[in-house]
Amino acid sequence: xxxxxxxxxxxxxxxxVSRLLLSFTYISVYGRKxxxxxxxxxxxxxxxxxxxxxxxxxPFLRTGDDNILIRAKRISPLxxxxxxxxxxxxxxxxxxxxxxxxEIFTGTVLFSDNRNHWLTMMxxxxxxxxxxxxxxxxxxxxxxxxxxxxxxxxLLFFTVGGKIRPENLSFSLRDxxxxxxxxxxxxxxxxxxxxxxxxxxxxxxxxxxxRAPLWLLITFICVSGLAFFDKAVLGSFGxxxxxxxxxxxxxxxIGEDLRLDAMFTAIWLLCALIKMCLYLCVFLQVLRDSYGxxxxxxxxxxxxxxxxxxxxxxxxxxxxxEIFTSAVPPTLFAVSAAGxxxxxxxxxxxxxxxxxxxKGELP
Amino acid sequence: MGLLEPVTxxxxxxxxxxxxxxxxxxxxxxxxSGCFDYKTRRTELSSARIPAQFFFLDGMCDNKExxxxxxxxxxxxxxxxxxxxELFATIRDNVSVSVQQSELFTLDEARDxxxxxxxxxxxxxxxEALCFGAQGYAKKAIGEPQTDMQEQGSREGFSDSIKDNxxxxxxxxxxxxxxxxxxxxxxxxxxxxxVCYIRGRADARMIGDVKERLEKIRIDYISGExxxxxxxxxxxxxxxxxxxxxxxxxxxxxKLTEGKVGVIVDGTPHALTVPFTFIxxxxxxxxxxxxxxxxLFLRCIRILSFLCGIFLPGAYVAAAxxxxxxxxxxxxxxxxxxxxxxxxxxxxxxxxxHIVYEIVREAGLRMPRAVxxxxxxxxxxxxGDAAVTAGLISAPMLIIMALTAITSAxxxxxxxxxxxxxxxxxxxxxTAGFYGLFLGAGVLLxxxxxxxxxxxxxxxxxxxxxxxxxxxxxxxxxxxxxxRMRFRVKF
Numbered sequence: 001x002x003x004x005x006x007x008x009x010x011x012x013x014x015x016x017v018s019r020l021l022l023s024f025t026y027i028s029v030y031g032r033k034x035x036x037x038x039x040x041x042x043x044x045x046x047x048x049x050x051x052x053x054x055x056x057x058x059p060f061l062r063t064g065d066d067n068i069l070i071r072a073k074r075i076s077p078l079x080x081x082x083x084x085x086x087x088x089x090x091x092x093x094x095x096x097x098x099x100x101x102x103e104i105f106t107g108t109v110l111f112s113d114n115r116n117h118w119l120t121m122m123x124x125x126x127x128x129x130x131x132x133x134x135x136x137x138x139x140x141x142x143x144x145x146x147x148x149x150x151x152x153x154x155l156l157f158f159t160v161g162g163k164i165r166p167e168n169l170s171f172s173l174r175d176x177x178x179x180x181x182x183x184x185x186x187x188x189x190x191x192x193x194x195x196x197x198x199x200x201x202x203x204x205x206x207x208x209x210x211r212a213p214l215w216l217l218i219t220f221i222c223v224s225g226l227a228f229f230d231k232a233v234l235g236s237f238g239x240x241x242x243x244x245x246x247x248x249x250x251x252x253x254i255g256e257d258l259r260l261d262a263m264f265t266a267i268w269l270l271c272a273l274i275k276m277c278l279y280l281c282v283f284l285q286v287l288r289d290s291y292g293x294x295x296x297x298x299x300x301x302x303x304x305x306x307x308x309x310x311x312x313x314x315x316x317x318x319x320x321x322e323i324f325t326s327a328v329p330p331t332l333f334a335v336s337a338a339g340x341x342x343x344x345x346x347x348x349x350x351x352x353x354x355x356x357x358x359k360g361e362l363p
Numbered sequence: 364m365g366l367l368e369p370v371t372x373x374x375x376x377x378x379x380x381x382x383x384x385x386x387x388x389x390x391x392x393x394x395x396s397g398c399f400d401y402k403t404r405r406t407e408l409s410s411a412r413i414p415a416q417f418f419f420l421d422g423m424c425d426n427k428e429x430x431x432x433x434x435x436x437x438x439x440x441x442x443x444x445x446x447x448x449e450l451f452a453t454i455r456d457n458v459s460v461s462v463q464q465s466e467l468f469t470l471d472e473a474r475d476x477x478x479x480x481x482x483x484x485x486x487x488x489x490x491e492a493l494c495f496g497a498q499g500y501a502k503k504a505i506g507e508p509q510t511d512m513q514e515q516g517s518r519e520g521f522s523d524s525i526k527d528n529x530x531x532x533x534x535x536x537x538x539x540x541x542x543x544x545x546x547x548x549x550x551x552x553x554x555x556x557x558v559c560y561i562r563g564r565a566d567a568r569m570i571g572d573v574k575e576r577l578e579k580i581r582i583d584y585i586s587g588e589x590x591x592x593x594x595x596x597x598x599x600x601x602x603x604x605x606x607x608x609x610x611x612x613x614x615x616x617x618k619l620t621e622g623k624v625g626v627i628v629d630g631t632p633h634a635l636t637v638p639f640t641f642i643x644x645x646x647x648x649x650x651x652x653x654x655x656x657x658x659l660f661l662r663c664i665r666i667l668s669f670l671c672g673i674f675l676p677g678a679y680v681a682a683a684x685x686x687x688x689x690x691x692x693x694x695x696x697x698x699x700x701x702x703x704x705x706x707x708x709x710x711x712x713x714x715x716x717h718i719v720y721e722i723v724r725e726a727g728l729r730m731p732r733a734v735x736x737x738x739x740x741x742x743x744x745x746x747g748d749a750a751v752t753a754g755l756i757s758a759p760m761l762i763i764m765a766l767t768a769i770t771s772a773x774x775x776x777x778x779x780x781x782x783x784x785x786x787x788x789x790x791x792x793x794t795a796g797f798y799g800l801f802l803g804a805g806v807l808l809x810x811x812x813x814x815x816x817x818x819x820x821x822x823x824x825x826x827x828x829x830x831x832x833x834x835x836x837x838x839x840x841x842x843x844x845x846x847r848m849r850f851r852v853k854f
Contacts, residue, residue: 007827110798119795119802126802130809137813140826144808259688266801273805 005063005205010139012208012215013146015193018275019219020149022190023226024245024268025101042183043227047220049188051213056341060198061209068198068344069289075347083340084290087199090336091283094192095276096307097325099124102272103311104318108242110265117312123269124308127276128300135203135281138274145267145274152267153222159252159260160233168235187223189330194337196282203285378470384414384487390470391418391477408437408454411445414487418473423480425499432461433482433495447488454484455493463496475553498526505531508610508632510775515652520610525555525629531612532559532627536619540564546574548591548628551583556591559615559625559634566622569817573624573637588633591626595637596816602780602807605816607639614648638819641811642836644777645669650839658839666837668770672781675770676713677788677800679763683709685796701757710793712756716764717786724768 060068069087073080103120111119130138201208230244233251238244249261280303287293314321381387388403395401404417417434440458444450455464467473468491473483480498505527508520521528529543540562547553556577560570573595580594592606607623609615610633615625618636626635645665650658682689683698690698705712747765750756771781784807791799814821824832834840 004827010827106798119798123802126806126809129806133809133813137809140812140820140822141805141808143826145805255691257688257692258690262686262689262797266797269798270801270805273802277809 006136006139006200006203007205008208008211010143011135011200011204012211014139014142014274014278015196016215016219016222017142017145017149017271018278019191019193020222021098021268021271021275023223024271025098025105025243026245041224042180043187043220043224045180045184046187046223047216049184050194050216050220053188053194053337054212054216056338056345057194057198057212058209059345060341061201061212063201063204063206063208065202067200067202067289068341069286070202071348072344073290075344075351079344079347080290083344084286086335086340087195087286088283090192090195090332091279091286092303092307093328093332094279095124095127095283095303096310097329098272098275098279099307099311100314100321100325102269103315104321105243105246107315108318109246117308117315120311121308123273123276124304124311126273127280128304130273130277131280131284131300132296135200135278135285138277138281142274142278145270148267149271150222152264153225155260156249156252156264157225157229159254160229160248163251164229164232165235168232185330186326187220189333190326191333192279192329192336195333195340196278198341199282199285199289202289380468380470380473380485380490380492382488382490384416384485387470387473387485387492388416388418391473391483394470394474395420395477404434406438408486409443409445409450413445413447413450416485418477418483418485419497420477420480423477423500424482424497428461428497428499429482429495433459433484433497436460437484447486451486451489451491451493454486459493459495461495461497465494467492467494478553502527503632510633511610511614511648513611513648513652516648517611517613519612521612521615521627521632521634523630523632525557525627528612528627528632528634529557532616532619532625535612535616536561541619544574546577548577548580549582549585550580552585554585555629557625557627559619559627561619561622564620564622565624569637570624572817573626577626585628585630588628588631588635591628592635595626595635599814600810601814602784602810603641603644603777603814603821604780605637605639605814605821607636607643608633608776609636610634611648617648617651638816639821640819640823641814641821642823642825644774646835651842655839655841659837662837662839665774668773669777669781671770672767672774672777673784674788674800674804675767676717676763676785677790677792678797679759679792680710680713680789681792681796681800684793689797698757698759701759704754705757706755708793709760710789712760713764713789713793714786716756716760717789720764720768721782 060071069080069084072083099120102123103117106119130141197208197212226245226248230238230248233248234241234244238247241247246261246265249264250259252260252264254260280300283303284293284296284299287299293299314324381390392401392403398420400421400423402419402421406415406417407413408415419429436458437454440454443458444453455466467476467483473492473494476483476494480500482495482497484493484495502524503522505519505522507518511520519531521531532543533541538561542558542560542562544558546556546558548556558570558573558577576594576597577591580591582590585591588608592604592608596605607618609618612634615634615636619625623636623638626637628635645662647661647665650661653661683702687695702709707715747761751758751761767785771778774781788800788803791803793799795802812822812826820827823829824836834845839845
């Protein structure tokens with residue numbers, strides 16, 4: 001069997017789809033009201049912050065057979081084990097958060113009449129199957145999904161473009177810069193994609209370091225576009241909706257009565273499937289690289305049961321679920337995307353210094 | 364040794380043939396005792412009246428060939444040596460005019476040679492036998508392929524005879540680099556197969572891999588290429604086949620020139636090729652005979668037919684049950700008025716019609732041709748028209764299933780997975796609407812993307828993108844440009 005690396009474009013397509021899902025399932029009614037174009041500008045600011053967050057990751061994005069875990073293992077197996085434990089939590093939480101959002105979405109919007117959990121559970125099952133097939137399969141499927149998603153976005157913007165109301169595009173700085181920064185941090189903090197990069201780099205072909213900024217640019221332009229159309233078309237009405245982006249898609253029509261929201265929603269669910277597959281794959285990779293766990297079925301089953309159980313348990317209290325899935329990710333982001341790379345960089349620096357000193361001491 | 368020397372046991376020493384003709388005759392007779400087609404012809408040669416004997420299976424040999432090339436020259440030979448060894452050598456080298464001739468040393472070789480339709484010749488006092496190729500068993504003539512229908516191109520198709528199939532390939536690829544290596548597959552009845560490849564184009568590892576997988580076939584009797592295909596495809600759940608098969612020698616040869624490895628199994632008119640990529644399901648020989656723009660159109664039609672065959676019934680069920688807002692208003696009124704009078708829910712109706720269609724199709728395949736017309740009338744008029752008139756099923760559903768059946772016929776080789784997937788997507792659409800459809804499509808996509816037969820991604824040349832492979836994917840380049848762009852399947 002060949003050991004070809006996965007093309008960087010495929011990995012980044014999966015991360016693109018994963019990040020967009022966060023925007024699709026953005027819930028607006030929990031104290032994050034914004035005015036005018038603040039959401040769109042906030043998304044662009046988030047891009048700048050994300051590019052800045054790439055800086056500590058850059059030393060770990062070199063093409064090769066090493067990733068951050070293997071490099072940490074060379075310094076200290078204990079360090080690698082500790083980092084791996086954090087990563088396991090980060091990625092499993094990302095799976096849980098995606099499943100929880102979908103559960104809230106299906107329970108309140110799609111199947112509000114006869115709520116049950118089977119669609120979310122089927123998605124988790126499908127995601128486990130996809131993860132079992134491997135990162136290579138998920139990445140290839142992500143290319144198709146990304147193409148579908150991009151086409152869907154273009155169609156959405158095209159169909160709702162005629163419903164933009166200029167009066168919705170109020171833009172003022174009456175509250176200063178803080179709403180923009182707040183929006184930017186929240187937009188950035190809900191993501192685990194940046195944390196994925198230093199882990200999957202060992203499976204990636206050339207070009208990940210160069211293409212990562214381009215990926216961020218495209219992703220946040222799409223996020224910004226969604227936010228812009230959300231505000232421009234729905235205005236303040238969107239803030240009263242649980243899922244404003246879904247409310248936006250209900251405005252997408254061909255002709256007078258042919259609605260397209262079901263199709264767009266189905267594409268989002270596909271994105272959710274890919275996202276969960278991706279993070280489960282990365283979770284398996286963390287286990288393999290740090291703890292030498294080669295078996296896939298047992299960890300995947302455990303992860304599926306854990307996430308599924310947590311989703312069912314929290315689904316009875318939607319408010320708590322939403323608060324939990326919104327409050328935790330920024331912390332995890334700070335730790336995984338910035339803290340861990342800085343820690344490993346510092347440890348490598350110390351190790352290099354010690355080696356130099358030892359060499360200097362030798363006769 | 365005399366003719367009538369009593370013998371009580373077959374030859375010893377690792378099955379090696381005995382120098383005694385009688386012992387060899389007894390041993391072979393024991394192997395084929397009770398077989399009506401096992402024949403022998405005893406004679407005496409030279410002035411020393413040395414006993415000799417022919418062995419063959421009646422019906423497997425060509426009697427005319429035996430007479431002209433073997434028995435007539437031997438019997439009419441003059442001044443044959445009186446010493447056994449010399450007699451054997453003279454017959455082998457100077458008397459027999461058969462060009463297919465070899466020597467056998469063991470009882471197992473003799474048995475296998477007989478079973479292959481050869482004529483065996485033993486001389487008393489010599490522990491070797493001569494094997495003459497005189498096959499003349501009944502076989503089907505080379506005719507037009509029954510599947511793989513094409514508008515243009517050759518009208519020859521593979522037959523059941525491995526030798527005829529080999530000649531069809533050899534005639535088209537006149538190069539010494541074409542390798543046709545014989546292997547035996549199956550544990551019980553030793554079916555012959557040929558591993559075909561072009562040296563220098565096919566990957567050596569892939570060739571070795573194919574041979575290894577063929578050797579591991581643990582089936583007694585190979586009744587068709589379908590018995591061999593799972594072993595070539597390898598382990599894992601595959602929705603779509605990852606081993607190509609064709610009844611056309613021109614298609615087979617074209618795939619060999621791309622560096623693929625082919626397997627021809629004796630007794631089946633289909634040849635297998637590996638590795639097989641997903642896009643090949645939508646290509647046909649006619650694409651290469653027509654202009655590139657029309658080839659593109661045809662391939663798009665096939666892909667559209669495939670998608671309709673899988674998704675159309677499920678999409679209709681999903682739209683009718685969960686997303687009526689996606690149906691234009693005028694059409695929606697017609698559908699509602701048709702559906703409202705039927706006793707079954709839309710999903711149940713779709714499943715029922717689908718299953719009835721498959722029953723009619725299966726009946727059409729298995730029944731004698733004499734009653735074919737009657738079944739067609741039953742299927743079309745009674746089940747179709749009468750069911751709608753009686754209000755059992757709605758006309759839109761019948762139209763959907765008819766369209767699906769026609770689109771399935773466009774890519775008939777994919778009927779098996781399309782049939783099952785259609786059923787699954789009807790269930791998915793009827794249970795969760797478009798959401799279920801897309802999720803099911805996502806899982807199917809993951810399965811397709813995970814396949815790597817012989818290390819070659821199933822989704823080549825699109826995923827991962829191979830620019831040299833794009834010359835012949837959805838778009839087929841003009842022959843003048845294709846000839847300049849070499850594409851080889853690589854590990």
